[in-house]
Amino acid sequence: MADSAIDGGRVWHAEVARRTRRRAPRAIGAYALLLPSLAGLALFTYAPLVQVAWDSVHMRRAPGGAPGFAGLANYDAILADAAFRKAVVNNLIYAAGTIVPTLVIALGLALALAHSDRVNNLLRAAFFMPVLIPLVAAASLFLFIFLPNVGLLDFYLGRYLAHPPNWLGDPDVALYSIMALTIWKNAGYYMLFFLAGLQAVPDEAYEAAYLEGATSWQRLWHITLPYLMPTTGFVTVIALLNVVTQVDHVFVLTKGGPSDSTNLLLFYVYQQAVESYDIGKAAAGTLVSLSVLAAVTAISLGTLERAFGGRT
């Protein structure tokens, strides 16, 4: 536009007039088209964000009384709550202990099953099926798998172990049992993204490596993995979202117990809101989850924009 202004003022003026005439009704049309979505987002994303921030700094002084400003009292309360601290630590262990193994398994599966033939498609389907069942349904099945003495694990593995642990009843073991379920459920999902990512590795890169006489490990390390970096970043973001947002299995299998050993952040929030009716603590807990998500967002905005073709 600057160029045309130099070329001739009149042309430029006519151009601006034409554009604004056309743009004004168009803009209104655009907002009208966005309105239904924005209304939904306003009611169930933006307003709740404000609400939860407000709730987190207010507290009811007496049961049934009006909530009054409480500063950071709710945050002090959750920080003083051993169950909350336990939930945060558990969530960190849960994140590290599920994301890393699931990604490694998913990548291995994708490498092994990259070639599409009848057998490999069947194998892919076997790994993908857990993705499609509800997490509560998976938990119902694992309830029996982890059952002491007569459950699947003890029935088949118990004979090789002198003292099989109480998979869900032992506070030192229960979180790891829950993690096993998560890995089982998600590996097939992440595998799909790695399969798609492998398609994008250019053949020339491998040709060159062959000519150079690179070993298969070298090819994996220097060609395949670098090309899969964007995919890995994307899958990591999804996996991080999952560890913050999915707690259905905790609800069915352990209810956060024994002695809070399987409590996760979102389940703690649920407990505060539904079981203790403590909206202030629930809100403060939610804001902790939200800040984790905000951090993930900030780190991964580039990844997401690439994935969704974010240039507007």
Next chain:
Amino acid sequence: MPLRRRRALPLATRREVAPRIGLGLVQVAALLWLVPMAWMLVASVRPQSFAGPGMASLIPDVAPTLRNFMEAWEAADFPRYYLNTVIIVAGILAVQLLTITLAGYAFARLAFPGKRSLFYLFLLQLMLVPVVLIVPNLTMVARVGLYDTLAGVMAPYFASAFGTFLMRQTFAAIPRELEDAAQVDGASVLQRIRHIYVPLALPAFLAFAVVSVTAHWNEFLWPLMVINSPDKRPLTVGLAAFTRGQEGAQAWGVIAAGTLLVVAPLLLLFLLFQRRFINSFVTSGIK
């Protein structure tokens, strides 16, 4: 292996590390992965339904029975749960298709002030998935009078950032000339969307539908909070209550049968339309 045959293989897989050490391993892993569902199938038709030494066996029984299914069907109102889940899933999808089409078109084809900021406002929902906001969302649902209704379960999902982006990308790839021709003929914006963009974007709509239906068929925590009356429970909430009851009775065969009833529809669809499901999930990324 003759050279020509070898060339047909994607190079990523040819003599790569994982295939060489891995194919056998992967087959063993696949069997392991199938164990929970194999047990569900076998145990659901097992004559002995209570916990005993043989309950865990993965070897099918000689005389299968449907008694566990009958007991599950009587213990919980599965037809009602199915109906509720179908209403929720279909309701969410119907509204989503409308909102994402309109918003997707606006982002793909129109220029307007604030476009970039609005785009980021949408992006926010990809991260702040409604389930994290269960507590304030519940307050909102109660405020608009939707507590303990199926509409209350659906409401937070009516706008979908993921769907909007998917449609934006799909629409942007459709040649503008088609629309220009229709515009010359005097077609309105809505007519152009309806008759030009929507028919050409059907594969994307289908991919979105698969992901949306799967996500909401399987959702648990949010409907658990919104729904209070037992007759409004969706399948997942019904199954959790049912499992708790049967667990007390140690009726594992009945739990297996009930779980099978809940997971069967989606798994059957998947087995029938495998490729479609897999492609949809690859485009999804975020539900």
